[in-house]
Amino acid sequence: xxxxxxxxxGLVQTGGSLRLSCAASGLTFSRFHLGWFRQAPGKExxxxxxxxxxxxxxxxxxxxxxxxxxxxxxxxxxxxxxxNSLKPEDTAVYYCTASRMILTTTPKHYNYWGxxxxxxxxS
Numbered sequence: 522x523x524x525x526x527x528x529x530x531g532l533v534q535t536g537g538s539l540r541l542s543c544a545a546s547g548l549t550f551s552r553f554h555l556g557w558f559r560q561a562p563g564k565e566x567x568x569x570x571x572x573x574x575x576x577x578x579x580x581x582x583x584x585x586x587x588x589x590x591x592x593x594x595x596x597x598x599x600x601x602x603x604x605n606s607l608k609p610e611d612t613a614v615y616y617c618t619a620s621r622m623i624l625t626t627t628p629k630h631y632n633y634w635g636x637x638x639x640x641x642x643x644s
Contacts, residue, residue, distance in 0.1 A: 523547040523633045525617050530638030533607055537642070541602040543617030543635060550598040551575075554620040557591060557602050558628060559613035559640075568626040569615070570602065578624065585611075607642045614639050 529541040541557070556571035570581045570591040579591050590603040600617055614637040623630045 523619075525619060525633055525635035527615060527617050527635045527638035530615060530640045532641045532643065535608060535642055535644050537607050538603070538605045539607065539640060541604065541615055541617075541638060541640075543600040543602075545598045545600070545619065548619065548633070551595040552621070553632075554624040555591075555593060555600045556618045556620065556626075556631060557600075557615060558618060559611075559615045560637075561613040564613075566616070566628055568628070571624060571626060572600070573624050580624075580626065582626075604640070607640075609642045609644045612640060612642050 524546045526544045533539055554573055557569040558566050559569050560566040568582050569585055570589055572579045572591045572593055576593050588606045593600045616637045617635045618631040619633045620631045
């Protein structure tokens with residue numbers, strides 16, 4: 522059974538930092554492209570960042586470019602999202618996700634999803 526478990530969310534002030542982790546089990550981690558999405562109350566789920574199987578390619582939403590960094594440790598079956606210079610508009614539930622075939626910003630192409638971790642940025 523595939524499991525993706527996010528951790529590291531919490532409450533932080535504007536300008537602060539958080540590091541999210543996503544621990545995976547039940548899949549061959551290195552064979553999957555990985556991504557982070559987020560969903561704020563009353564809004565649709567939106568793409569944040571994605572990373573290729575090898576970690577050699579990464580893509581970011583314009584809204585987080587230069588502030589967030591996605592990375593992965595295939596030896597530990599773990600993905601990370603380092604979030605710096607956080608803003609109130611970054612407040613959302615953050616989800617990690619895995620795609621077997623496609624490196625993409627589109628949610629429908631992802632095969633597995635975690636339960637999410639709440640990030641709240643106070644002004």
